[in-house]
Amino acid sequence: MADTTGRATTGPATGPVNGATAATGVYLYAVAEEATGAGPVDLTGVEGIPVRTITRAGLVAYVSTVPLDRFGEEPLRRSLEDLDWVEETARAHHGVVEAVAETAPAAPVRLATVYSGDGQVRDLLDRRRDDFRAVLSQIAGRREWGVKAYAGQATSSPGGVPAASGAAGTERPEKSEEAESPGKAYLRRRQASLRGREERWREAAARADHVHAALAAVAAADRRHRPQDPRLSGRPEWMVLNGAYLVEEGREEEFAAVLDTLRGQGLDLQLTGPWAPYSFIAVDFGAEAEDTRATDTEGTR
Template identity: 65%
Template sequence: MAEVGTYLYAITLGAGGAPPADVPGVAGAPVRTVTHDDLVAYVSPVPLDRFGEEPLRRSLEDLDWVGETARAHHRVVEAVAGRAPTAPVRLVTIYSSEDQVRDLLHRRRDDFAAVLARVAGRREWGVKVYANPVTAGSPAEGEGLAEAEKPGTAYLRRRRESLRSRDEAWRAAAAHAERVHAELAAVAVASRRHRPQDPQLSGRDDWMVLNGAYLVEEERGEEFTAAVDALRGQGVEVELTGPWAPYSFTAMDLGTADEEDAR
């Protein structure tokens, strides 16, 4: 029989109850709970011949595998977040046993409780702002061309004007993104600006000038979405996602001891 590790999805405060039986975990594994005092960790057993250090390193180079695993991870986290304040754990966090997870809950109980208290009654919304790189356009062919201007000279002039036009378009889009972020952050209780996604992940050639996350009181969700709608147009595209479990606001450094325990 292959060795088995313990995949950790999320930690909740005072959830009690059974794990979501209708939501399978990664690789179709059943979800279980590990408890300590009022903390509950949601876990799954996973075979170490697929989720151990070496096979996992290879799997993480397979974007299809990463996508499938991330979707399964997210389904479990969202099911749990519907019940109680939830701290999602980063993708493919694997311990060698449930006892090590229980020890984590014991050692970091106060830290987890503080994080979970901060996100109680709040959800995360994501906002991305895109701008078309050719918004400002390029000078029309032959525009402003003097009769005596040589073709090579005309090309270089048009090239300079095109680059200047793109620079101006970028500055305008970035300035608008700053205004979007400031207005949405005023509605949220906390906000984060993530790095723009690689076009291979976003599936778009447009500039991503804002990749923001906003922690919003549940009762202000409609107010937040209305604020997003009011910011649409104006030469940019605004994409709203959520509400989600507060992934961007519960990150914790689990410390060297935990990293040694994790496989």
């Protein structure tokens, strides 16, 4: 908190300074190799604040000086409840990462990482130089592509609440057996419908596995994100694959060709990207790393 070894940047926040609390923090976007050419210029980051660099140990950290009355822990907790803020911040963060990644291999840092001063960031680059180097060499010359697959049916997933009970009652088959009570008939139809849905789900999931395997075969690394909730994806269909693929730039054509061959086989495939390789540097540089996180990402070959 009291570390102000960096330039005394007078941020816009000169508000309530109580005691030794510094009024600004250092928001970290990404760490890149020190570019041989010119890096990006005139970048603006979160809240429109200019982006500057901190260079150390052959690495460059892209940062903004941010007011702690908005980027301190408590204000951030509140802000994270505000979707507009989250969106603007995420897009600003992303904008910086993208610009940096275009000029040099860059390791994006997770959203909302704030240090108390430049000195801490320099210290980080010193201490973690080898880790950053390792990460950066993995992603050099590669870009991330996203492929999402939707199953055609606009129904809820098997685990979910069955779409209104009316759905089961709409089609009333003529009573083949007079003896069957309406209740039994309902249950039978209901079970059949559930079975059918589960079957369709399994089929779609198997297709998704196939798609993923085929794409992963062309990729240097792959990762499956959690499928997006329909409320977030904006699409009612099942999302059966939310994949990320780290692809050599020289193999992108091949990747696209494989993707094309996978289309029209019952899944709607949607491509996003190119992304900075966010999904492939989910590494925890924390002191007490929980190794649960990095495990599913280490598909790098």
